[in-house]
Amino acid sequence: MRFLLDAEQRAFTGSLHAMLSAAGTPAVIRDWSRGDPARGRALWSRIAEAGVFGLAVPEDHGGLGRHPVELALAFVELGRHAVPGPLVETVAAAVLLQDLPSAKRFLPGLVAGTDLATVATPLGHALTTTPAPTEPAPDTGPPPTAPTRDPDPARPRLAADTAAARYLAPGPDRAPGTDPAAPQLALDADAATLRLVLTADGLRVATAAAGPPRRSLDPARRLTPLTPDGELLTPDPPRERALTWARLAIAAQALGVGLALLDRTVAYVRQRTQFGVPIGSFQAVRHRLADARTALEFARPLVLGAAVSPRPADVAAAKLMACEAAYTTARAALQLHGAIGYTAEYDLSLWLTKARALRTAWGTPEECREAVLDDALKGHDAPRRPAGPVGEAGP
Amino acid sequence: MRFLLDAEQRAFTGSLHAMLSAAGTPAVIRDWSRGDPARGRALWSRIAEAGVFGLAVPEDHGGLGRHPVELALAFVELGRHAVPGPLVETVAAAVLLQDLPSAKRFLPGLVAGTDLATVATPLGHALTTTPAPTEPAPDTGPPPTAPTRDPDPARPRLAADTAAARYLAPGPDRAPGTDPAAPQLALDADAATLRLVLTADGLRVATAAAGPPRRSLDPARRLTPLTPDGELLTPDPPRERALTWARLAIAAQALGVGLALLDRTVAYVRQRTQFGVPIGSFQAVRHRLADARTALEFARPLVLGAAVSPRPADVAAAKLMACEAAYTTARAALQLHGAIGYTAEYDLSLWLTKARALRTAWGTPEECREAVLDDALKGHDAPRRPAGPVGEAGP
Amino acid sequence: MPAVDLSHSRADEEFRAEARAWLAAHVPRTPLPSLETAEGFAAHRAWEAELAADRWSVVSWPKRYGGRDAGLLRWLVFEEEYWAAGAPGRVGQNGISLLAPTLFDHGTQEQRARVLPPMATGEAVWAQAWSEPEAGSDLASLTSRAVRTDGGWLLRGQKTWSSRAAFADRAFGLFRSDPDAPKPHQGLTYLMFDLRAPGVTVRPIGRLDGKPAFAELFLDDVFVPDEDVIGEPGRGWRIAMSTAGDERGLTLRSPGRFLASAHRLVALWRARGCPEHARARVADAVVGARAYQLFTYAAASRSLEGEELGPESSTNKVFWSELDLALHETALDLLGPEGERADTDWSEGYVFSLAGPLYAGTNEIQRDIIAERLLGLPKGRR
């Protein structure tokens, strides 16, 4: 038991942070939002050079082996700098593809950063129309270290598997009011070089974007319709494992977004004055930021813990709490900046809007809670004693 | 349209407030909590003399006619002074009894304050075991003034009726884990002189308390078991109308509790100093009390509005919001008083504990929300246009 | 005994029926484009003209300026019907609810006759020009100047967060005319000016979703004739603060808006299959909108009997802004992943609602006012 980063890990995140700081991401993001991915692609290459995408790919496909902890650390930095592009989707694609015979066609390009992949996600609830499987989804692969939470390693992991399977294969009755025939939206499919769609019959390629991007509340997220008009890569993709990795990555990304929002807001309230004093000296401001700090401070170990042992329920918990903490921080950041924070031209907006968008990407809060509770209930023995007082010390 | 009290109403509440202030209710409450109702009974008589119970009783039974507005105003004052006893239950009893042939046996004593009534309420979900009726429950009687909210007076009022009927006749499957054979608990049945129980077969008398009181988190509420061992008064009591009046009374009472908690806390933080200044000068304290004030300020018109036109859904909304505002205020009051507020001997505790208990008496928040939404859905035409931007002015 | 009466008079109900019938016949069947775009601004301006043609644009004004002499209660009735009908947002709102009351109280007969009729028809759309880059919630620290010149004043300086200014015609605001006045609240003058006058540069500012909902105004010796000064020069602060202050607290956001929003939220909830996770929040939105309506009726009743409302408008502001935001957050949560899309009416409303706690005095300022003026707590250093 040593729940601390080592020197190598700190050096890795430090160098990523330095590289991204020097890259001046706000200008890159604004280009990307306008549909000009040139600078974004260049930055993407540098991120790939740093090894980020290789952390989700086995060594025999040119990757570094699966390293969810380092991947999560990297995504915290990507979120902290609001890097645009289908980052999470590229990780999900790497996981979806890596057991295929054709994996070597795709994975080296993803690892090298010459290819960007996207996957049609359940935006619009139109991912697939197959009913939820009743059997457990494929295993997530052996966790890098033994899980510690569950004293009974033989306990079946059906619960979260089922919730996850439901998520990636929503039934037609799942989201009333949506159009099952609507084209599936994928993040940045216009810029991606590899476009995947999860369909009822498996995993397919889309040869091109099926239309112009729809606007997201986060302008850097270009939601682009895809039609699965290409090759069927496999009838049985590892949906659940891909979901787990995607949620882990997005949880880390959201944490990074929240940390950046907090840092920027702390800096702002220290220098902004009203009524003759820095607004950071007002107790209402101080306490609101203290609450944001607390929320982020407790989301962080959940993210890292989920990376150490990526059980679906733990990953869902991390996704839930990191996204909620980031959104809480975004609301505080907007309120404490006032009108300037409400403007698109002020860079804060690049993080504010992302915090909102990530909350529902790859699983809404309710879907994550469902995974958590399915697991808690399935793993639930009757309490060893019906009840007992919990607290006694103090006050 | 004149949503304002008149001079007579103000004088009524003013004189009630003055009488209750002079009565020194904290000592009365402490006696009552210990099982000594003598001073409580004396105060009860004075409340009856002021005409409070007559406001729920028709004139031909010695009452003043049904005046829900004045009744609500009176209950705000009773809550403000944390008057103990089965106040709400006596109102509910008066409503349950007033259409019976035997009404004149009971009502004059309730109006005069010589009798205190209690009704076994769904504490422990053991009120009755009859399934919910599928037909509308009896009418609530003509509202004193025409309702203004619903432009279509012909709209059926089934929705909330049904929710209310469910509430007063919970089915056996409604609360898993509870014992349907448990004795029914009634507030202050030990002190009451008229004990009623709503059973599957109607409204019955209980001849005596069936055991010693169970402790409530509010020591002034003595939850006493009753067995319906006496006369069957009617097979078809007006359950719903009684529920509506009880919820209106308890909403008003909770509002009064909240207002008193706010007043006491404002007074405390003005005189209590820490770090050399009154704690009421700290912004965190000021803002928390401002939020409590806002919550109470908006609960007040809901309570008064529900009294003007006691539709079940409006009464449920008032009960919900008044109780939530009172609890919010109680939490703020406890936090801002610190340890002293946490002690039973400090009078604040008499209001703090009542705010918690009233939240679930005569309908939990969820049950009230259900009544609100049943009504909103039933009354719901498709919007005249599917959607349109709501706001445009400012910022 | 029932002196408390929530029913409307027969005349008011007839007024309601007339409004409802007109709206049913005239409200566009498809939503107009966002009024924060050039195309939408023009469409909304045309809608103002359509309203005005049948005297529905400014019902509370005197008839001679295009209104119907409707009192406060009747205005509330109109708003209920207006928003329930799904009618378009009001591009003329800044002028109608902020400038017009000032002109009624402090303007000259000539100003009213000249300014109000084109405001009522949408021919002239007004922007407000209060804030400055270094004066957010602290209006007394304004530094933009009005310098005396022959027959008028020259405006110099910068205004910001000027809503509607990207596409509007004229603007109104406070300018410092006497920098030597002993206190910062003194020496300010209330002026109207043309956004297309020489010396005015309008730089649109995009809000979070990129739409130019407001603008920066750069003023370089912009000439304003004396006839466009409201009230006495140097008395602008008092004029701005006093004008119909009570009523403004009530009319900034009418209950009809939130009743309609709550109604739409219930419809959305039903369309999505009444998901349980949102039940409590949908119910709370319904209850909150009703509470806001009744609170407003109570305040209007007091106002009609001559009571001053004052700091109650601060509880009002905190309540509606939080209600509006919670309501829209609930809607986006009901939409799930689709809530991310920027091209829905709900997301437009959400972005708008995010500004509620920020503008017209931040909610932090409002809570300070509630604490000091309603609760009597000691003045803190905030």
Place this chain on the structure above:
Amino acid sequence: MPAVDLSHSRADEEFRAEARAWLAAHVPRTPLPSLETAEGFAAHRAWEAELAADRWSVVSWPKRYGGRDAGLLRWLVFEEEYWAAGAPGRVGQNGISLLAPTLFDHGTQEQRARVLPPMATGEAVWAQAWSEPEAGSDLASLTSRAVRTDGGWLLRGQKTWSSRAAFADRAFGLFRSDPDAPKPHQGLTYLMFDLRAPGVTVRPIGRLDGKPAFAELFLDDVFVPDEDVIGEPGRGWRIAMSTAGDERGLTLRSPGRFLASAHRLVALWRARGCPEHARARVADAVVGARAYQLFTYAAASRSLEGEELGPESSTNKVFWSELDLALHETALDLLGPEGERADTDWSEGYVFSLAGPLYAGTNEIQRDIIAERLLGLPKGRR
């Protein structure tokens, strides 16, 4: 590469298994009466003795005082097992987690040998005596005196909110020994005294549910021999503040408690038919307890490598106190009208959880500390 490791060592897992087995055999089958009653206090004292008989009462202490020399991680494992087993509350907690670490750091060998063994067995139960009526969150303003006398000190004054004091044996706290010290933090002395000594009057105080969870102490020239002074006279503030400050932030409330509470909450939710209205809050309690566990493991790992934790204990305090309260409010809501009953374990836990945000430094104070020391915000006038 995986240097981050959440698995416990084999030795720690063996320790866990041993603890679990012992607890399974010894935890009373029916809950003990509330320890805030005379009967319950006695029963809990007996339980301390039973724990101590097999060296489970103070696992982190050295063996010679009755412990097992368990490190921080092993203590966390013990706590997980202890609360998961539904074992009774710890009546000795004040002494074990507050006084004992002070004695380890600042006491004499003689004091440790004399004081610790009976603390470990429950033979001596300790109350804390910090607060005074006029010094709540502001401990530096203490006024109770310690006056020098032959061979010791005479205590005079009043203490309050002394938890456990209604039934405990001894108490510890700070007293002003030098009223002329230049600063209020100076001139305080850390003392232990007997609650049955001549001159001590104990007045029990009922908490919200009436149970005497704490007491007022009136001290009228209570003699304390020099041997019961901890550290140097006049240095009490520094001793109280410094002692194992880091670790105390971690050990005030162990994650095991909240994991067990969340587990019970899920069981309650299931027993009630998994009502949808509570789903989100039940899930958030599960997630919050897990977050608190992992946060604590991270902090413990840093502490074991010699890092100072300092103000992080403030985020810790805010988080667990709000988690505990939310968890119990959810439980009462699941109980519906039955939640009103005071005679359930959930209501006992609820009343206890209400004190969380108040004691050990109110959450307002903690937020000020977070703002100043973790975020570097300017010191406000609060």
